[in-house]
Amino acid sequence: MTKTRIENMFQTLNSLDDKAFIAYIMAGDGGLDKLAYQIKTLEEAGVDLIEIGIPFSDPAADGPVIQRAGLRALEHNVSLRDILQKLTEIKDEINVPYVLMTYYNPVFNYGLGQFAKDADAANISGIIVPDVPLEEEAELKTVLKGSDIAIIRLATLTTSDDRLKELLDEAEGFIYAVTVNGVTGKQAGYSQEVFDNLSRIKNKSKVPVCAGFGINSRDAAAALGEHCDGVIVGSAIVEMFNNAEEDNIKKLIPKKNAVHAK
Amino acid sequence: MTETYKYPSADGKYGEFGGTYVAESLIATLEELKESYKKASEDPEFQREFDYLMKEYVGRENPLYYAERLTEKLGGAKIYLKREDLNHTGAHKINNAIGQGLLTKYMGKTKVIAETGAGQHGVATATIAALLGLECKVFMGAKDADRQELNVFRMELLGAEVIRVEQGTATLKDAVNETMRYWVQHMEDTHYVLGSVLGPHPFPQIVRDFQSIISKEAKAQILDKEGRLPDKVVACIGGGSNAMGMFYNFIEDKDVELIGVEASGEGIDTNKVAAAINRGSVGIAHGAKMHMLQDENGQLQGTHSISAGLDYPGIGPEHSFLFSTKRASYEYASDEEALNAFQKLSRTEGIIPALESSHAIAYVMKIAPELPKDEIIVVSLSGRGDKDVEMVKRELEARRTND
Numbered sequence: 001m002t003k004t005r006i007e008n009m010f011q012t013l014n015s016l017d018d019k020a021f022i023a024y025i026m027a028g029d030g031g032l033d034k035l036a037y038q039i040k041t042l043e044e045a046g047v048d049l050i051e052i053g054i055p056f057s058d059p060a061a062d063g064p065v066i067q068r069a070g071l072r073a074l075e076h077n078v079s080l081r082d083i084l085q086k087l088t089e090i091k092d093e094i095n096v097p098y099v100l101m102t103y104y105n106p107v108f109n110y111g112l113g114q115f116a117k118d119a120d121a122a123n124i125s126g127i128i129v130p131d132v133p134l135e136e137e138a139e140l141k142t143v144l145k146g147s148d149i150a151i152i153r154l155a156t157l158t159t160s161d162d163r164l165k166e167l168l169d170e171a172e173g174f175i176y177a178v179t180v181n182g183v184t185g186k187q188a189g190y191s192q193e194v195f196d197n198l199s200r201i202k203n204k205s206k207v208p209v210c211a212g213f214g215i216n217s218r219d220a221a222a223a224l225g226e227h228c229d230g231v232i233v234g235s236a237i238v239e240m241f242n243n244a245e246e247d248n249i250k251k252l253i254p255k256k257n258a259v260h261a262k
Numbered sequence: 263m264t265e266t267y268k269y270p271s272a273d274g275k276y277g278e279f280g281g282t283y284v285a286e287s288l289i290a291t292l293e294e295l296k297e298s299y300k301k302a303s304e305d306p307e308f309q310r311e312f313d314y315l316m317k318e319y320v321g322r323e324n325p326l327y328y329a330e331r332l333t334e335k336l337g338g339a340k341i342y343l344k345r346e347d348l349n350h351t352g353a354h355k356i357n358n359a360i361g362q363g364l365l366t367k368y369m370g371k372t373k374v375i376a377e378t379g380a381g382q383h384g385v386a387t388a389t390i391a392a393l394l395g396l397e398c399k400v401f402m403g404a405k406d407a408d409r410q411e412l413n414v415f416r417m418e419l420l421g422a423e424v425i426r427v428e429q430g431t432a433t434l435k436d437a438v439n440e441t442m443r444y445w446v447q448h449m450e451d452t453h454y455v456l457g458s459v460l461g462p463h464p465f466p467q468i469v470r471d472f473q474s475i476i477s478k479e480a481k482a483q484i485l486d487k488e489g490r491l492p493d494k495v496v497a498c499i500g501g502g503s504n505a506m507g508m509f510y511n512f513i514e515d516k517d518v519e520l521i522g523v524e525a526s527g528e529g530i531d532t533n534k535v536a537a538a539i540n541r542g543s544v545g546i547a548h549g550a551k552m553h554m555l556q557d558e559n560g561q562l563q564g565t566h567s568i569s570a571g572l573d574y575p576g577i578g579p580e581h582s583f584l585f586s587t588k589r590a591s592y593e594y595a596s597d598e599e600a601l602n603a604f605q606k607l608s609r610t611e612g613i614i615p616a617l618e619s620s621h622a623i624a625y626v627m628k629i630a631p632e633l634p635k636d637e638i639i640v641v642s643l644s645g646r647g648d649k650d651v652e653m654v655k656r657e658l659e660a661r662r663t664n665d
Contacts, residue, residue, distance in 0.1 A: 056560075056561065057430065057561040057562040058430070058435060058436075058439050058547050058548065058562050059439070060284075060285070060438075060439045060442045060443060060548070061285045061287075061443075061446075063443075064429070067429055067430070071430070074561065079559040080559060080560075081559065103547075104283060104546045105545050105546045105547055105556070105560040105562075106559060106560040106561075107560075108545060108546050108560060109545060109556070109558065109559060109560030110560070130285050130286075131283045131284055131285060131546070131549075132283060133282060133283075133284065133285070133286050133289055135273060135281070135282045135289075136281055136282060136283055153286075154285070154286040155286065156285075156286050156287045157287075158287055158289070158290040158291070158449070159286060159289070159290065160290065163289070163290075178286065178287060180447075181287055181446055181447055181449070182287075182443075182446055182447040183443045183446065183447075186447070
């Protein structure tokens, strides 16, 4: 089955000559009751796709902002099960596609088969698992095969050309291009190297390419957006919600139809 | 080298365990490590350098000592101690640190980083960094750093920079995460000297191989002394590096029973344990599939052991494999039993063991009296107890006041 929801979103943006703005939030940060409000706020700000983070005790790929958000969520005893249940309840109120960003262990403990069913019921459109590289993807791929849930792969500055080829083959949804050698929240590079790398991935990819890690301003979003199909902003948005400054989120989003024109 | 036991597989698996569960950013550097390690292990010059330092710097081979008085006192099986405590820096950790230090230079890198819990691996890494002229940073949970002030100073004395990790629970598992995060940003000139048989492939294999010198020596020594193999081989387990080193060359000798001893802390039925196999379940963290202490949602749990070196929620994937195939069994000893063993070995043999190793001794003290006198047990005395003396004094005093 193709991964229709994400594809449709990019097709629509493409027809408008626009780029995707993807926002990350940590589910359960501030309590799970806030999730519906947080999603609505992002939709109203003009976000095209939402990445819903699942809290984990050992987030090795995350910088301090998302680490702390995860710990706050865990203090509310929020689990993957609770999050999928909540999303199943509110799915009809949500108009943009949403994907999960989770470390593998919560999914593994959930049981892969059951997870696939429940995630499907919650209208999850994709899953990003930072600690499951190509080498370890097979099990997950098998259980998600018949679903509309894309496995979104990451490509980095250090991914070799040969590996990139392998990675882009059978890529689903979009490619998450990591813009730094580092963790989330670390200031994104604007060097020629980063732009070249985005172009390298974009030129070979059949699916859209979105840049993420450390994009924390509208200028950064616009600059990187020029070299790919969209940008992902995480830590900056998590911090705004945490400081009750969510009115500022829309200031991060380049004006529609203006990303590439800037 | 073993002849029929061929693990890990090419993709870094021990049966279903192990693997490479890491961020894409780390893949390139793990590939580089895999290739360099393969080249180094086939390079006689690398091996010669390793052997030279093992002999002249670490002081190997260390004795396989017949603990005659302890044997007599317990009245059963014959007990031999593999004296890793006599190594330079006082524990088995130096074997791996030297191997990986040499590997760092072999790869043309100039800096090393390491995680540490109690500080033993940090001290070992700082030591080899000084020896080999490498720049060294050691990541240590802030809570651990407070508890082990002296080891922090020791590392600084050796020229290392100690970085306090305030994230998460501010203990060893968080130090591991933070070292990984730092590594992703500095892979070009920095090697991560991982301290146990943990983490993504090829680390569990590299650490095991460097530690397997323990069983290589012990096997030759027991054959020399007794003319036969031991009946049981016993070692304590935190992450499992001394146990893996102690087991490895006996794995194909099916009549030799391999026994790992986990820390049951305040009691195996309490929540204050560090026993990944006896109390945990299979999960994925820190780069590998392994047994670990976690809740029903897959969040890693806090651990407790009187011995900081065993205070880690996971166990090396190869141990998970040896457990699931029943090639090795995994028992446990509590804080209390370890404290008793600590004192008993001190008094009967004049050897003060590390609290980690005391868990293995405690288990042997439990089983030896029931075994026939012609049985032979080899125990890994993985480290010396000087570092623990102050802590044991405090613990014993607290117990006396409570009486």
